[in-house]
Amino acid sequence: MALKITVIGTGYLGATHAAAMAELGFEVLGLDVVPEKIEMLKRGEVPMYEPGLEELLRKHVAGIEGSSGRLRFTMDWAEVGEFGDVHFVCVNTPQKHGEYACDMSYVDAAFESLAPHLHGPALVVGKSTVPVGSADRLAARLAALAPAGEDAELAWNPEFLREGFAVNDTLHPDRIVVGVRSERAEKLLREVYATPVTAGSPFVLTDFPTAELVKTSANSFLATKISFINAMAEVCEAADGDVVKLAEAIGHDERIGKKFLRAGIGFGGGCLPKDIRAFMARAGELGADQALTFLREIDSINMRQRGQMVELAREALGGGSFLGKRVAVLGAAFKPDSDDVRDSPALNVAGQIHLQGGQVTVYDPKGMDNARRLFPTLAYADSAIEAVRGADVVLHLTEWREFRELDPAVLGEAVTTRLILDGRNALDPEVWRRAGWTYRAMGRPKA
Ligand code: UGA
Numbered sequence: 001m002a003l004k005i006t007v008i009g010t011g012y013l014g015a016t017h018a019a020a021m022a023e024l025g026f027e028v029l030g031l032d033v034v035p036e037k038i039e040m041l042k043r044g045e046v047p048m049y050e051p052g053l054e055e056l057l058r059k060h061v062a063g064i065e066g067s068s069g070r071l072r073f074t075m076d077w078a079e080v081g082e083f084g085d086v087h088f089v090c091v092n093t094p095q096k097h098g099e100y101a102c103d104m105s106y107v108d109a110a111f112e113s114l115a116p117h118l119h120g121p122a123l124v125v126g127k128s129t130v131p132v133g134s135a136d137r138l139a140a141r142l143a144a145l146a147p148a149g150e151d152a153e154l155a156w157n158p159e160f161l162r163e164g165f166a167v168n169d170t171l172h173p174d175r176i177v178v179g180v181r182s183e184r185a186e187k188l189l190r191e192v193y194a195t196p197v198t199a200g201s202p203f204v205l206t207d208f209p210t211a212e213l214v215k216t217s218a219n220s221f222l223a224t225k226i227s228f229i230n231a232m233a234e235v236c237e238a239a240d241g242d243v244v245k246l247a248e249a250i251g252h253d254e255r256i257g258k259k260f261l262r263a264g265i266g267f268g269g270g271c272l273p274k275d276i277r278a279f280m281a282r283a284g285e286l287g288a289d290q291a292l293t294f295l296r297e298i299d300s301i302n303m304r305q306r307g308q309m310v311e312l313a314r315e316a317l318g319g320g321s322f323l324g325k326r327v328a329v330l331g332a333a334f335k336p337d338s339d340d341v342r343d344s345p346a347l348n349v350a351g352q353i354h355l356q357g358g359q360v361t362v363y364d365p366k367g368m369d370n371a372r373r374l375f376p377t378l379a380y381a382d383s384a385i386e387a388v389r390g391a392d393v394v395l396h397l398t399e400w401r402e403f404r405e406l407d408p409a410v411l412g413e414a415v416t417t418r419l420i421l422d423g424r425n426a427l428d429p430e431v432w433r434r435a436g437w438t439y440r441a442m443g444r445p446k447a
Helices: 012-023 035-042 053-060 077-083 105-117 134-145 166-171 183-192 194-198 208-239 243-251 272-285 289-316 345-355 368-374 384-388 408-414 429-434
Strands: 004-008 027-031 071-074 086-089 122-126 152-156 176-179 203-206 326-330 359-363 393-396 419-422 438-440
Touching: 004 012, 004 077, 012 027, 012 053, 012 071, 012 086, 012 166, 027 035, 027 077, 035 071, 053 166, 077 105, 086 105, 086 183, 105 122, 105 134, 122 134, 122 183, 134 152, 134 208, 152 183, 152 208, 176 183, 176 208, 183 194, 203 208, 208 243, 208 272, 208 289, 272 289, 289 345, 289 393, 289 419, 289 438, 326 345, 326 384, 345 359, 359 368, 359 384, 384 408, 408 429, 429 438
Parallel strands: 004 027, 004 086, 027 071, 086 122, 122 152, 176 203, 326 359, 326 393, 393 419, 419 438
Antiparallel strands: 152 176
8 A cells, every 4th residue: 555644844845745745646644733824735825936836736736626636734633643654744943043053843843743643653754954963852752752652763854955946856856865763764765765766866874863964064065165156256356356267167177066156145045044053053062063163154254245245336336325326136035936035145135235225126026025024124126127227236136037038238228327236146247248237246357
């Protein structure tokens, strides 16, 4: 009989995982504690913008015409405990207020709520990003709380999906990492992931702490790559070099690679910034803080980029104050193909200039509602052309395809001054300069 799977927490990670498990042929039951989310998902709607996810959900959510009916949603823990052979815990672990450490309260609550309903053999699989050592603690808690006792087992299986590519990353993962303590757990997870493994995804078997560490070290490495190239951008800026050419040239070395070397206003979102901070905090608790002090520098290089973008804009406007200056901001999401504005560098820059008296108008293809909620005092426009109308300077801060395809001649008719600052090094300077624009970016020659 096919395994029955439950997914606890239906945010980016959980909603995608649940739909992907149904796509792989399993019967799936998703649970969330937020009623509005569950109601939306039952209708086959997704509470966020994620390309391809709604289509995948609608293909499987029970009650939707033509669906496989393999995917259902509930708020009932007893139903979840009764239903599943394998339970994936996908709740979030945000940064704690006023601390670097991550907030484990949602993970802890999920285990406390689920465990008492596990009456028979069950495998609980943690997917949330947690401080190393959590799995050990949660395994003990599970065995203590579950009526099934030792038969309620834990495994740790970190997730590496990227927002904007969540569906593809989940269905075709570039690796599957599982921390297990028994052959039974390994066998069950091999069964769950049989399709992607047959298609070539490597299956990496580890212990608990290694599985937890793989996730935080992967994100730390990615953050390091971005801050490295941004540090090079600072040096290029001072030496009149070109960081884009530099990244291209060092990227030809396969040991370095071309990816994640786009200099600009740096990384944001719900993962990289909080993960490196939580990693530092945990290393401190373990007495290994020295090993990760470099991450403090990675974090500060990253945060500095935002300030430097503001200074570049000030300088381009002739120095001095932003008072009375009209500033158009293209982009609000922390990256393209996402409506997520959590810790978005683009909104941070927009907010800083606004707070210094600039008249900032923002446009983003998908992030407008979230941006409005977070920064209600900024002005918003319904299109790029409306955002730039009358602008003294245009800031390109999230590299949506829509912005890369803008016609500089058309935009040039709408602005007061043809001045564009490319915070993502994603536009072609030649194209803009030919259309009469002054193009500036961090770490690139001025003309
Ligand atoms: C990141 C990781 O890439 C995923 O593998 C991981 O699963 C996920 O966090 C997570 O922990 O859940 P994500 O937050 O979706 O995924 O975003 P990324 O694509 O990693 O981009 C992060 C930030 O770095 C964005 O603000 C992006 O604009 C910036 N970035 C990326 C750069 O500034 N330069 C680059 O070259 C690449």
